[in-house]
Every structure is written in C-alpha cells, then in structure tokens.
Amino acid sequence: MKMAPILLPLLLAGSLAEACEGLVVERQWIREAPPGARVMAGYAELRNEASSLLVINGVESPGYFEHTMIHETQLVEGRARMAPRETLEIAQAATLSLAPGGLHLMLMQPVSDLALGAEIPLTLQCGESRTEVRFLVRASAP
Amino acid sequence: MAATDRTALALFVVIALLAFALGIHFARKNAPESSAPVEGMLWPSPPRLEAFMLDGADGKPLTEEVLAGKWTLLFFGFTHCPDVCPTTLSTLREVTSLLKDSPEFAKNGQVLFVSVDPARDAPADLAQYVGHFDRSFRAATAPPARLAALTSQLGILHTRVKLGSGEDYTVDHTASVLLIGPGLERLAVFSAPHAAPDLAARIRQIIEFLQD
Ligand SMILES: [Cu+2]
Numbered sequence: 309m310k311m312a313p314i315l316l317p318l319l320l321a322g323s324l325a326e327a328c329e330g331l332v333v334e335r336q337w338i339r340e341a342p343p344g345a346r347v348m349a350g351y352a353e354l355r356n357e358a359s360s361l362l363v364i365n366g367v368e369s370p371g372y373f374e375h376t377m378i379h380e381t382q383l384v385e386g387r388a389r390m391a392p393r394e395t396l397e398i399a400q401a402a403t404l405s406l407a408p409g410g411l412h413l414m415l416m417q418p419v420s421d422l423a424l425g426a427e428i429p430l431t432l433q434c435g436e437s438r439t440e441v442r443f444l445v446r447a448s449a450p
Numbered sequence: 451m452a453a454t455d456r457t458a459l460a461l462f463v464v465i466a467l468l469a470f471a472l473g474i475h476f477a478r479k480n481a482p483e484s485s486a487p488v489e490g491m492l493w494p495s496p497p498r499l500e501a502f503m504l505d506g507a508d509g510k511p512l513t514e515e516v517l518a519g520k521w522t523l524l525f526f527g528f529t530h531c532p533d534v535c536p537t538t539l540s541t542l543r544e545v546t547s548l549l550k551d552s553p554e555f556a557k558n559g560q561v562l563f564v565s566v567d568p569a570r571d572a573p574a575d576l577a578q579y580v581g582h583f584d585r586s587f588r589a590a591t592a593p594p595a596r597l598a599a600l601t602s603q604l605g606i607l608h609t610r611v612k613l614g615s616g617e618d619y620t621v622d623h624t625a626s627v628l629l630i631g632p633g634l635e636r637l638a639v640f641s642a643p644h645a646a647p648d649l650a651a652r653i654r655q656i657i658e659f660l661q662d
Contacts, residue, residue: 339532339536341532342529342536342578342579342580342582342583343575343578343579343581343582344529344575344578344579345529345530345532345536345579346529346530347530347531347532348532349532349533349536375614375616375618377613377614379533381533381534383625383642383643386624386625386626386641386642387607387622387623387624387625388533388534388622388623388624388625388642389611389620389622390531390533390611390613390620390622392613392614408533408534408537409533409534409537409642409643412532412533414532414613415532416613416618448540
C-alpha cells in the first residue's frame with residue numbers, strides 16, 4: 309500500500325484505487341424494491357470538498373447488481389423518461405442531490421433480493437479513482 | 451359522370467366540410483374551460499370513460515364496472531421503473547391516508563395501477579407489487595390492443611426505449627395521476643411531479659364541489 313496511514317480509514321477494505329478526491333457522500337439510500345421488481349434506484353447527496361471540479365463517470369456494484377448506470381428522470385410534457393447520464397459534474401464546494409424524480413443511480417438486476425436494512429456497497433468512479441460507499445436499503449428517504 | 455352529378459357531388463363535399471368545421475367550432479366552444487374550480491379538473495364537461503377490459507391482478511377481468519360508484523385514482527407505470535413509479539405509488543398511499551377524514555373518499559375511494567409493460571409485467575405479479583405500497587391498491591394490465599383501448603382514450607403515452615447495449619429497456623410514459631368519478635367521469639388530470647398534501651387537497655376540493 310502506497311497510501312499514507314492517515315488516508316487508510318477513508319478507504320474501504322478491498323479497494324486498491326485512490327478515493328475520488330474531495331467526494332463526500334451523505335444521506336445515501338436505495339429504495340426497497342417491491343416484490344418482483346428487478347430494478348432499483350439509489351439516491352444520495354454528493355458534495356465536492358476538493359478545490360477543483362469533481363467528475364463522476366460511473367457506478368458499479370459487482371456482486372449485487374448485474375448492470376448499473378447513472379440516470380436522470382426528466383419530465384417532458386407530462387411524460388417521465390429515464391435518460392442515461394455519462395457524467396455527474398460537481399463544482400468546487402457544491403452539493404449535487406440525487407433524489408426521487410431526478411438524478412439517480414439505476415441499479416438493475418439485483419443478484420439476490422435485497423431486504424430492508426441491507427447495506428449495499430456501491431463504487432462511484434471518478435476517472436481512475438474509486439470511492440466505495442455503503443447504501444442502506446430503505447422504504448423512504450432518510 | 452354527368453355534369454349535374456358532379457355539381458351535386460361538389461355541393462355535397464362543400465356542405466360536409468362546412469358541417470365539419472362548424473362541428474369543430476362548437477366542440478371547441480363547449481370544451482372544458484379554465485373555469486374549473488380546481489387546477490387539473492376537467493370541468494364543466496368532463497369526458498366519460500369508455501368501455502375497456504384489462505386483466506386484473508386478482509385474476510379477474512378489470513373493466514370500467516370496477517370503477518363505477520368509486521372515486522378512482524389511476525396511475526400508469528411498470529415494475530422495471532425504479533424512480534417515478536415507486537415514488538408515485540408511495541405518494542398515492544400518503545394521499546389515501548390524508549383523505550381518511552373525507553367520509554366519501556374513505557368509503558368509495560380506490561387506487562388503480564395499470565402497467566404499460568405487459569411484456570414483463572404479468573397480471574398476477576402486479577398484485578404483490580402494488581400490495582407492497584398498500585394492500586387495498588388494485589392493479590391490472592393487458593396485451594397491447596386491449597391496453598390501448600384504455601390508454602388512447604385517456605391520452606396516456608408510453609414508448610419503449612432501449613437501455614444500454616443489452617436487452618434492457620425502459621418505458622417513457624405519462625406520469626399523470628387521473629381522477630375518475632363514480633359516474634365514470636374523467637374528472638381530473640394531475641400532472642407530475644406529485645406532492646401528497648397538494649394532491650389530497652385538490653381531490654378533497656373536487657369531491658366537495660361535486661357533492662354540494
Ligand atoms: Cu433510471
């Protein structure tokens with residue numbers, strides 16, 4: 309490990325890449341899936357505490373979901389559509405909200421049923437860096 | 451064709467066109483105006499829901515008769531919809547709970563979820579899906595032709611859109627909540643996004659307005 313010991317607590321076991329610089333994730337949760345639903349959505353507040361633009365360009369959760377994407381729900385003339393987003397850009401000191409009806413992490417084909425209260429590791433990708441965060445499965449927003 | 455026949459035909463066409471234009475004119479004149487007492491309400495001439503037949507989640511046909519005598523909140527979606535659909539169904543559970551103090555809605559109110567993705571949503575699976583939000587919620591779907599008999603008259607649009615490179619797809623769909631009255635009147639169309647207190651207040655106002 310080339311990381312300074314002080315950084316170690318910021319890293320979660322098993323992740324070798326550096327964490328996304330400045331990324332702070334709060335109020336993260338995954339909506340509990342109704343029985344039979346094969347797609348879930350993850351929400352969070354993403355804050356950028358670094359002194360430069362933070363660009364998130366992917367999310368993954370191998371072992372929990374077969375397919376994951378960044379999505380945005382858009383309402384156009386009364387119609388809801390989910391559009392994939394390549395990146396999420398967060399300005400210095402800004403907070404980006406992933407919330408119902410808007411930006412979300414699209415979590416498709418869960419490998420098993422994820423019960424209420426389960427903690428699911430999701431990895432946010434920022435270029436070569438990776439931050440792993442545990443998302444709690446909840447019935448509604450924290 | 452004789453010349454007189456042609457003149458007669460031309461005259462007939464002109465009269466038909468005039469009648470058609472007049473018809474449009476009066477239809478517009480009599481169309482629901484902005485005089486509706488509640489935002490989203492189709493008033494004073496709410497269109498009537500026409501016959502349809504879906505496959506209910508309870509295994510029985512679900513026709514307009516299931517809506518007769520009820521105040522029905524109608525929402526269209528699909529189970530592979532992780533954001534707008536669960537959010538709206540949670541909102542509708544909150545709405546029904548807020549309306550518990552409306553004796554009329556408490557007695558005769560119901561929520562109906564219609565899947566616009568019959569290829570992936572079997573009617574029987576929809577029971578558990580909506581039951582997750584509220585045991586009293588009804589659900590139904592139908593193969594495209596029978597589904598269209600309901601969606602097209604209500605102006606509900608739904609289009610499949612591919613997601614990524616695999617077989618996955620999502621369905622763009624109208625996210626409005628509709629209120630159907632006890633006489634099958636299409637009383638209101640509430641546009642997304644929905645907030646429970648606002649929806650409940652508007653439904654309460656419409657019921658009170660009609661019961662006065
Ligand atoms: Cu999505």
